[in-house]
Amino acid sequence: MKPEKISEAVVRRLPVYLRYLSELNSTDIQTVSSQELGRKLDLNPAQIRKDLAYFGDFGRKGVGYNVSYLIEKIRQILQLDQPRNVALVGTGNLGRALCNYNMKENVKIVAVFDSDPSKIGMTMNRLTVQPMSELQETVKEKDISIGIITVPAGEAQKVSDLFVSAGIRGILNFAPTVLRTPDGVRIHHTDFTADLLSLAYYMDNEDENVSDNDQG
């Protein structure tokens, strides 16, 4: 609601809150404090209160947050009440893993593409793999707004360009390469190796980094 720009880090944490709140909700837990959320999600409770305060005054002091109300609010903020259709390009192991992933929210993979002729016509989680030549038309037909790229690094830019020219404005890239997109197109890179390599940093630095400015 506020005109203020919300940082990416905050927006990125909202789905994490949402998932855990949904877990709580399914076990009939009705309120949760920022302390409990913080402990469970390994986040600073003050950070959590600040994140949620961006969007309105949800919590009550000494009581905590009403779980189902907070779920509803976060879903509103992320605009998950409206369905969001997704196209995926690349039917390797990762593409298949994503297709089979049980998305609980309204964001669904509704079309799958591959450039390899031998993959066309295969079925992946009830979707038939289509040739790249059908991408543009299918994006319009199925009102697809998000594209996922799970092709090898060398092919990713071409796929990204096709997505953009088909009118897609949000791309989730799993290919291990940096892609160029025009202004107005949002691209998120999901990078296993970065996660893994940054863990390596902490393996030997953990002790010396448990410093006294932990409140920062």
Place this chain on the structure above:
Amino acid sequence: MKPEKISEAVVRRLPVYLRYLSELNSTDIQTVSSQELGRKLDLNPAQIRKDLAYFGDFGRKGVGYNVSYLIEKIRQILQLDQPRNVALVGTGNLGRALCNYNMKENVKIVAVFDSDPSKIGMTMNRLTVQPMSELQETVKEKDISIGIITVPAGEAQKVSDLFVSAGIRGILNFAPTVLRTPDGVRIHHTDFTADLLSLAYYMDNEDENVSDNDQG
């Protein structure tokens, strides 16, 4: 080198710099400015200079960074000169995708486990799938320090506990659930749905969020 605690966000960006610098290096480009890095990686050049300044004074004004020197430094910081062995539990599509992933750095998956008896003995990228009962011993034998979890949400905590009791101190969790680990064990959650759902936020807010405090 500095006793200062480096933020996770910075550590998380170093492998991203490293990858792009390696791409540059392979095309014989010898220097790069923070402006060029920023344009390519969609990051603020001032942010990049600040990130790299944590670790020492690498760049020279008006010249930029020496690519191969910066690669060497980042690899040192992330301690990638020493090999880091990784165990993976879960041989579904995602586990297979990770096994087949060409890790250019010294961080390698050297053992794969599954609890499903029908998977034991299968070969994945030259590794033979082992039963969970062999995890503890293999971790010691192969000097494994990092564990990857790609099992369904309901089994993930059990796997995490096994990793911890085997002495693993770094875990990369792909299961869509929050895991508890004791102090001293570092856990990173990689969360497709969070990436995807946070994209949804930007789909309709992009225009109104291109605000004038873009320098912030």
